[in-house]
Amino acid sequence: MKVTRRETFNAAHRLHNPSLSDTENTEIFGLCNNPNYHGHNYVLEVWVEGEINPITGYVIDLKILSDIIKKEVSDPFDHRNLNLDCVEFENLNPTAENIAVVIWNKLRAKLDSEFGLEIRLWETERNAVFYDGN
């Protein structure tokens, strides 16, 4: 049994690898390399796997899950510039893949080890990533 909570956050970012030349960065990342940043409405689905608690009928109280997401993801990332404002991406290119790994690690640390964890992160209505820690 898995349950999910869907949350959103809006952030600026720029794809850039400082160990590559400017030409290489432009070649690989195209418009996403714009030095002045661009941005997205990120849509995050957090799926938690576990047994149904016979007292509550819940796998996990989604209000509690929502609060964890708020504290770990929305508060630090919403209305921020991922490259400039978020220490997690100081040395990490904020591709959707890397953002998903960062979010998964932050949530994993706050969830009981009994729970499984998967996330889906939509960067646009056409592009998304899925990560379950493997």
Added chain:
Amino acid sequence: MKVTRRETFNAAHRLHNPSLSDTENTEIFGLCNNPNYHGHNYVLEVWVEGEINPITGYVIDLKILSDIIKKEVSDPFDHRNLNLDCVEFENLNPTAENIAVVIWNKLRAKLDSEFGLEIRLWETERNAVFYDGN
């Protein structure tokens, strides 16, 4: 190969565990414990796994699957009060998790054993559960 049929039903419910005190019920279930009920537009995705039938090109005729869902889920649950009108929840707290288990069991009993079965049930546009019998 999996195929899905998406259906909806609209129902009232209330989260409540009669073995807990009123205070505990309020503490755990908050607004969802409202004694006069609230309600949702439930969105159900039923995924059936199997081989493609070489005669039809179908895993299962989705019209047949839709009819099964109608008979087992929509007819008994749509425009009902899950707590009061549905015998399945007479002694079972109608959380999304428990509703999913009930639906899965009802559909499993009507599908050939050759088929796999998974369901996704969205209670709101932010909350959902997934269940595959495990």
Added chain:
Amino acid sequence: MKVTRRETFNAAHRLHNPSLSDTENTEIFGLCNNPNYHGHNYVLEVWVEGEINPITGYVIDLKILSDIIKKEVSDPFDHRNLNLDCVEFENLNPTAENIAVVIWNKLRAKLDSEFGLEIRLWETERNAVFYDGN
């Protein structure tokens, strides 16, 4: 220029006119007349018309609009039984049309008269109403 804020609330209701007989109520309202109620995830779009304020670049701060909707609509209606818990529907059949009129009147009273007001209320993904006070 119009701006909108989209909010949701989840409520139970029953369509019933006490001045009609039970047979007439069943005939007119069908399953919606279920005495034990059913429910919906209501989706509300509140459109406010006005001039752009040259200082802020806003017609109205959508955070302020959201707070008004929260206080006037979400807090009193979310996770409620419209028939039993909401004084507005004590003597008013909670059809989508009547809910829209009630919401429009409540919001109209809290908005400056300089603003125009329109609402769209979706009861299901197939049924909706529009009301602008006329």
Added chain:
Amino acid sequence: MKVTRRETFNAAHRLHNPSLSDTENTEIFGLCNNPNYHGHNYVLEVWVEGEINPITGYVIDLKILSDIIKKEVSDPFDHRNLNLDCVEFENLNPTAENIAVVIWNKLRAKLDSEFGLEIRLWETERNAVFYDGN
């Protein structure tokens, strides 16, 4: 008769009025005032009103409309920082309202005067603006 084309663009922006103090900017714009910018997936609906051309059966060829939107809106705004990269917002706070006016003016200049023009611009799945030139 009106026809629409829906397009998207992803941009960074910051809400800021240089004639206000930093304190006032923070007070009015909150997180949207973040000096390092944030961003959105903007969804644009362009509605063109006119008569059906009896030869083509079209009000306007939506491929042509799409090309105009691409040249006037998507190419200059997509994957940009509206404040830093777009001359239109050099002295204009890029609120959704002001972005809508800018887009409407740019498209109006490229459409035959026989056509009416309305736009809807969604900044998030909860916030939008409508503008028809009045």
Added chain:
Amino acid sequence: MKVTRRETFNAAHRLHNPSLSDTENTEIFGLCNNPNYHGHNYVLEVWVEGEINPITGYVIDLKILSDIIKKEVSDPFDHRNLNLDCVEFENLNPTAENIAVVIWNKLRAKLDSEFGLEIRLWETERNAVFYDGN
């Protein structure tokens, strides 16, 4: 006050004007002129304007509206080839605009004259038309 019912139908069609040459048809309609047809999932929103009936609380019973749409639109158009199977398009190019006019006329004839009528027809998730009889 306006109320809406949303319905869908899936049809094949081809854009072609027999009074034009093949070259002109290709030039104007491009891929939509494919002689073997292509197809769409059409999404139809029918908006009916009127007063709230004080007995029912309805502008119009949406079940009745749904039945009218089924009989006038879904039954004749769903799973059809608009050009070959539907007499309405024998001499009319089935652009979204012309389909909307045909649907509006068919529904107008079945609705009491007291009601206003508007339709929105989405041909794809990017293209739509609006028609209110003018």
Added chain:
Amino acid sequence: MKVTRRETFNAAHRLHNPSLSDTENTEIFGLCNNPNYHGHNYVLEVWVEGEINPITGYVIDLKILSDIIKKEVSDPFDHRNLNLDCVEFENLNPTAENIAVVIWNKLRAKLDSEFGLEIRLWETERNAVFYDGN
């Protein structure tokens, strides 16, 4: 880690098995057997599984994936009649299941063997299939 790209194509098709009688075809496929075809807006999600490339932060550049989908799926299938225009379905009934297998095989041949591949294909907003090669 999996990444996805969502694309759409609009096509006509007819479900028909030439080795069955007309009566059997009608019985099995119903309206989908209409000899003049009907059509759909197909929505395709292509999920690619792999490791994050430490240089780019990508599993696969979604622009490259989009180009592969365009060449292998959208260009040959969009605005076509699957039965008449697409050699892949000359002897294969174009059910959603079979279309998914065809698309998976075409994409599999163009992707490095290091990548996993899954697709989801929505034929309507209610019907979909999932295929991962097994």
